[in-house]
Amino acid sequence: MSTDRVARAETSGTTRVVWMISPDEGDSFALLGEYDDLRWLALSQHLVRRGFEVASSLGEGLPSAARPAAVVLNGLNRTAPQAGRLVRRVRSLLPEVPLYVTGRAAVEVASAQPPALAVQAASEDALAVGLLPDGSLSSATPSMDWWQRLTPDRSGGPKAPLGVLDVEATRGCTHACTFCSVGLGPDGYQRGWAPRAPREVAAEVQRWAGDTGASRVQFVDDNFLGSSREAAAWAREVAVELRRLVPALRFSVYARLDPTLLDCLDDLRSAGLVQIHSGVESASPRMLRILRKGVSRQTLDRVYDRVVEHGVEVVPSFIMFDPRAQPADVRDTLDWIRKRDLEAWFTPTTALPYAGTVLTEELAGTTPQGSVFLGRDGRPTEPEFAFSSVSVGRALAVARELDAVEGARLSPPLDTLMRIRMRRDAELLCAPVDGDADLRTLARHRARQMALVAAELEE
Numbered sequence: 001m002s003t004d005r006v007a008r009a010e011t012s013g014t015t016r017v018v019w020m021i022s023p024d025e026g027d028s029f030a031l032l033g034e035y036d037d038l039r040w041l042a043l044s045q046h047l048v049r050r051g052f053e054v055a056s057s058l059g060e061g062l063p064s065a066a067r068p069a070a071v072v073l074n075g076l077n078r079t080a081p082q083a084g085r086l087v088r089r090v091r092s093l094l095p096e097v098p099l100y101v102t103g104r105a106a107v108e109v110a111s112a113q114p115p116a117l118a119v120q121a122a123s124e125d126a127l128a129v130g131l132l133p134d135g136s137l138s139s140a141t142p143s144m145d146w147w148q149r150l151t152p153d154r155s156g157g158p159k160a161p162l163g164v165l166d167v168e169a170t171r172g173c174t175h176a177c178t179f180c181s182v183g184l185g186p187d188g189y190q191r192g193w194a195p196r197a198p199r200e201v202a203a204e205v206q207r208w209a210g211d212t213g214a215s216r217v218q219f220v221d222d223n224f225l226g227s228s229r230e231a232a233a234w235a236r237e238v239a240v241e242l243r244r245l246v247p248a249l250r251f252s253v254y255a256r257l258d259p260t261l262l263d264c265l266d267d268l269r270s271a272g273l274v275q276i277h278s279g280v281e282s283a284s285p286r287m288l289r290i291l292r293k294g295v296s297r298q299t300l301d302r303v304y305d306r307v308v309e310h311g312v313e314v315v316p317s318f319i320m321f322d323p324r325a326q327p328a329d330v331r332d333t334l335d336w337i338r339k340r341d342l343e344a345w346f347t348p349t350t351a352l353p354y355a356g357t358v359l360t361e362e363l364a365g366t367t368p369q370g371s372v373f374l375g376r377d378g379r380p381t382e383p384e385f386a387f388s389s390v391s392v393g394r395a396l397a398v399a400r401e402l403d404a405v406e407g408a409r410l411s412p413p414l415d416t417l418m419r420i421r422m423r424r425d426a427e428l429l430c431a432p433v434d435g436d437a438d439l440r441t442l443a444r445h446r447a448r449q450m451a452l453v454a455a456e457l458e459e
Helices: 037-049 080-093 106-111 124-130 198-212 231-245 259-271 285-290 297-309 327-339 358-362 390-409 414-426 437-458
Strands: 002-007 017-022 053-059 070-074 099-102 119-121 164-167 170-173 192-195 216-219 250-254 273-281 313-318
Touching (some): 017 080, 070 080, 080 099, 080 106, 106 119, 164 198, 192 231, 198 231, 259 273, 259 297, 297 313, 327 437, 390 414, 390 437
Parallel strands (some): 017 053, 017 070, 070 099, 099 119, 164 216, 216 250, 273 313
Antiparallel strands (some): 170 192
């Protein structure tokens, strides 16, 4: 599928054209809404204000507009293979035009391409501030100031297939988790957190909620509370504005389970917070230190318990099988999941060494030389780690074998069950797992998987 849209600057004289292409894998639940598209829309809107004509397309087709001064691809983690294929299509047609990849997987996509294709990773901030009329990038220091002053225009209204509105209120994160690609650019990390004005955030929610009838909002930020010093006070102001402008709201955020959250939890709950998506990663004190999560096990437990006591659901994600994990580390996380009845959210995951991250540097020697998440052919590759514990490596293999062998025999199949759970999480209705037959099936499968993993770790 490919759709074209051209946005023109209201200026006189010669206008430079920029092609902006956002791949669409055609199978991602999140892409039915506007999730990552919001920062893409903002960049397009800002470039138009700067005097560029932006020709946008969705999918793997190329815009039909005039020859561009530059081409920008939206590099998302889940659409990285499509971005890799688009690189080749663009280069076959435009061998000399500057070609940039932006987005959370920009460095990964650019690193996976042969040098001859001349693909450059660039942050949205670098492009917004530094793209020149000839398509080159200036050396201007990237800044998020341009975005903080801009509310993305959603031509035709927002996409909200589940009646849930996606809103981006902040960008960036000041924390330093080793595996994270937030803030990662070709020259390393740009640590920072930029919030929009609380009144503007609430006004955007009010506007689109009124137009669509949506009473549920998913804040799709890198980290809603991305600064330990400023975020809580800002969030309290947001809560005041939301209560004033959208009093019947239900919303979710992406946030860490840390003391910053507790500093504003009461306020956010009173404004309609019902769900927090959080990367727990591990319940092992040792692995939390290795991953540089910046929270202790005691803090993790304390914050989780307080959040749940406030009637707010936590949707967790984990890095269960880091190649440096020992059996005790994995058991700690298994026990943590069981104690909280979170089996439906267990998955046999390992670390993904995205190019340029600290994790990739730390795992040097445990993966093939130069290994990245994408292969040279643009297809995803499964990194082959050298696990420091043989039993942890075996446990991961056992868990994945169960998914491969038994997953298709489940009714519905495992892939369908995972999508049902994703939809359940995204609807913000916080329906109990026990109340849905399909989710009970998923939880039983994961509980069996966890038991097999635990048994393997004992051998």
